[in-house]
Amino acid sequence: MSDASKKAQPGFWSIFFLFFGISSVIIGGGYVMVPVIQRAIARKGWLAEDEFYDLFALAQALPGPIALNAATFAGRRLAGLRGLLAGFLGVVLPPFVAILLVAVLLDNLAGLKPVQGFLKGAYAVVPGLVSAFAVNMVRKRNWTPVRAVLTCVASIAMIVSGSWAIPVFFVVAAVAWLSEGWKRC
Amino acid sequence: MxxxxxxxxxxxxxxxxxxxxxxxxxxxxxxxxxxxxxxxxxxxxxxxxxxxxxxxxxxxxxxxxxxxxxxxxxxxxxxxxxxxxxxxxxxxxxAKKHFAAGSRLSEALKSATLGLLAMTVWAFAPSMASAWYVPVLSVLAFCLSMFTKLNPVWIILGAGCMGALVFTFL
Structure with missing residues (x-):
């Protein structure tokens, strides 16, 4: 662990409220929440951008909604088990409350014109935001020729693999892991 | 239950x-x-x-x-x-140690994760072609997010409010 992260270790409540706030307002699914989380944490000075991408790669390799995994891993990195729980509760509570309110009180909410318009607008920016996140991750990576080739092959393989994407994910990870070791010997 | x-x-x-x-x-x-x-x-x-x-x-x-x-x-x-x-x-x-930034496993997972992200972006293609304003807003959101420090929260909420106004009154 670097000194910078120790110096700025946030407490349970500040982590909780950060994720609570993000989870309360973000519409559009996990891949949108991830860049928002990244920006928010970087702005607070809690975690460097490239460190977040390392966490994200690991979060991606485990089952579970990606936004939730990103939050628990970022929380753990920031403040150990306390931070993990803070991230978890922060992400889970707002939608849980919101969804029960909507289900009980506003059953026809989805049919209202302003709501439909809001959704159309909000979902229209999702491809742009996710692409920007991907490009930033590419920019911040420490590239080697082997990594570049593997990443290109992985991208093409997953695009054509359809429902086999997850097995392909692990095959790529395994091949990449072997190639990293072979280089160091 | x-x-x-x-x-x-x-x-x-x-x-x-x-x-x-x-x-x-x-x-x-x-x-x-x-x-x-x-x-x-x-x-x-x-x-x-x-x-x-x-x-x-x-x-x-x-x-x-x-x-x-x-x-x-x-x-x-x-x-x-x-x-x-x-x-x-x-x-x-x-795995505290193994997942340190730049470690072997972390780098291996990154190659695979970037592949998965590429697939996700690719999967947006149909929605990009579904209406003219989707590519326009997406390119705008991409540029804002790449070249400014603006928090993406505001991009989403802004686009949502614009959509609500336009869709309700036009």
Missing amino acids: LELALVFLKIGLASYGGGWTIVGIIKTEVLGRNWLDEAAFADLVAIAQITPGPVALNTATMTGFRVHGFLGAVVATLAVVAVPLILAIVVGML
Whole structure:
């Protein structure tokens, strides 16, 4: 662990409220929440951008909604088990409350014109935001020729693999892991 | 109720990547068990979409609520996050060292993760072609997000409010 992260270790409540706030307002699914989380944490000075991408790669390799995994891993990195729980509760509570309110009180909410318009607008920016996140991750990576080739092959393989994407994910990870070791010997 | 818990435990274990994959898995399970019909499930996903938070989580909460009321919502939500939460704790404790930035495993996972991201971006192609304003807003959002320090929250909320105004009054 670097000194910078120790110096700025946030407490349970500040982590909780950060994720609570993000989870309360973000519409559009996990891949949108991830860049928002990244920006928010970087702005607070809690975690460097490239460190977040390392966490994200690991979060991606485990089952579970990606936004939730990103939050628990970022929380753990920031403040150990306390931070993990803070991230978890922060992400889970707002939608849980919101969804029960909507289900009980506003059953026809989805049919209202302003709501439909809001959704159309909000979902229209999702491809742009996710692409920007991907490009930033590419920019911040420490590239080697082997990594570049593997990443290109992985991208093409997953695009054509359809429902086999997850097995392909692990095959790529395994091949990449072997190639990293072979280089160091 | 026990069945509900077990099904969502299983879904939590098998859920990889973005929300929409998980919604697909939930759909198969729920329709296959005749808990809900297709129209009711579509309704439920619509609500999961307009409520904030991860869509996969919202769909699980909503399904539990429709099938078994409040208690069902609690059970389904806890069950779907149980495996990811436990794994996060265990992996975090076991592997502090191995997952340090720039480590062998972390770099290997990054290659695969970038592949998965590429697939996700590729999967947006149909939505980009669905209406003229989607590519326009997406390119705008991309530039704002790349070249300014603006928090993406404002981009989403801004686009949403614009959409609400335009769609209501035009």
